[in-house]
Amino acid sequence: MENWPAIRDCISGILRRQHYHGTRCFLTAYQIAVLVNEEDSSLRGDLPIGGLYAGPESFASKIARCLSNDIRRKETKGLEMQFFSMKGLDSFCFDNGNVPSGDEFSMFHITS
Numbered sequence: 666m667e668n669w670p671a672i673r674d675c676i677s678g679i680l681r682r683q684h685y686h687g688t689r690c691f692l693t694a695y696q697i698a699v700l701v702n703e704e705d706s707s708l709r710g711d712l713p714i715g716g717l718y719a720g721p722e723s724f725a726s727k728i729a730r731c732l733s734n735d736i737r738r739k740e741t742k743g744l745e746m747q748f749f750s751m752k753g754l755d756s757f758c759f760d761n762g763n764v765p766s767g768d769e770f771s772m773f774h775i776t777s
Contacts, residue, residue, distance in 0.1 A: 666727045675701050677741065680775040691772040693749060694729035695759045703715050717765035727773045743777030
């Protein structure tokens with residue numbers, strides 16, 4: 666992805682700021698895409714944020730792939746990935762009513 670180092674730095678800051686009772690939270694790739702866009706919309710370029718009908722070339726999808734690759738290559742210290750299931754939920758919305766493109770999707774957090 667174009668400008669991945671700048672996007673990665675922005676994501677690291679976002680993940681470090683998300684806490685619940687002192688524990689860093691997991692954020693979905695959709696949430697991360699929205700928050701990166703809020704911090705610096707130029708990083709997204711012309712990509713849609715993501716969700717149903719956005720296709721595999723959305724900002725959220727590219728973020729998920731790049732973060733997954735970073736984990737595999739150990740590029741970002743303390744970065745972890747888990748998966749979120751929509752089972753039992755009536756809805757999950759992001760970015761003013763968009764819904765995920767699938768029933769399971771990745772989420773990330775950083776421990777250090």
